[in-house]
Amino acid sequence: xxxxxxxxxxxxxxxxxxxxxxxxxxxxxxxxxxxxxxxxxxxxxxxxxxxxxxxxxxxxxxxxxxxxxxxxxxxxxxxxxxxxxxxxxxxxxxxxxxxxxxxxxxxxxxxxxxxxxxxxxxxxxxxxxxxxxxxxxxxxxxxxxxxxxxxxxxxxxxxxxxxxxxxxxxxxxxxxxxxxxxxxxxxxx
Numbered sequence: 730x731x732x733x734x735x736x737x738x739x740x741x742x743x744x745x746x747x748x749x750x751x752x753x754x755x756x757x758x759x760x761x762x763x764x765x766x767x768x769x770x771x772x773x774x775x776x777x778x779x780x781x782x783x784x785x786x787x788x789x790x791x792x793x794x795x796x797x798x799x800x801x802x803x804x805x806x807x808x809x810x811x812x813x814x815x816x817x818x819x820x821x822x823x824x825x826x827x828x829x830x831x832x833x834x835x836x837x838x839x840x841x842x843x844x845x846x847x848x849x850x851x852x853x854x855x856x857x858x859x860x861x862x863x864x865x866x867x868x869x870x871x872x873x874x875x876x877x878x879x880x881x882x883x884x885x886x887x888x889x890x891x892x893x894x895x896x897x898x899x900x901x902x903x904x905x906x907x908x909x910x911x912x913x914x915x916x917x918x
Contacts, residue, residue: 761852767909773797778814778882778889781913783906786812808873808896810903812910819888823853826888827881831858839863843876850880851915861897876900878907884916 766772770781775797786799789811791894798813819826834840844859858879864872877886891914893907 746910753790761849763851763915764909765817766888766913768804769908770913770914773799775814777816777884777887777917779913779915780812780814780891782812782910786810805899806873806896808875808899810893810894810895810906812891812907813894815890817888818886819883820886821883823850823882823884826857826883827858829888830879830881830890831856834858834860839865848880850912851882853882855880855882857911862894877895878904878911880911880914882914882916884918887916889914889916 766781769784770882772779772781774780778796780797782799783801786801789798789800790833791798791813794815794817795813796816798811800809800811802809802914818825819829831842831845834842839862841861843859843861846857848855848857850857858877860879862875862877864874866872875891875894876895876897879890881888883889891911893903893910895903895907
């Protein structure tokens with residue numbers, strides 16, 4: 730039996746894959762299985778969202794657009810690690826919302842986006858953004874450089890951002906905690 734030339738096979742593969750890759754954003758992953766809740770975490774929920782957080786972290790008064798916020802009672806360099814959920818109107822898909830948030834971080838004078846990873850969170854294609862923030866010297870407790878890890882999801886006309894923030898000096902120690910928080914994030918479908 731004659732073998733097809735390699736260019737012909739390659740062309741057939743590319744044609745077969747083209748329809749699945751032509752979209753600018755990707756929807757939900759049909760085979761997604763949520764991660765198990767890490768030991769020592771508890772689930773918190775608000776209107777349209779839920780997230781798992783360390784059981785020792787305490788709810789704090791929300792500032793600005795945060796729908797929910799918790800912080801670690803133990804400070805590092807006078808900075809309490811925290812996690813929050815922010816919501817706003819957004820009619821697109823999670824991937825588009827994440828890219829819009831990445832662009833917004835790029836316009837923040839104090840923020841430097843250090844790492845961007847394409848991930849699947851709650852079955853949606855989205856980004857995990859890691860940023861370094863310069864201190865705010867004239868604000869109480871603001872004289873510490875900190876890092877954030879964020880992800881964004883969108884559903885039913887609302888955009889949701891989950892953030893985990895830690896003093897820069899402690900980020901490597903908290904990395905797995907922040908990863909677990911973001912991977913647990915889910916929105917109502």
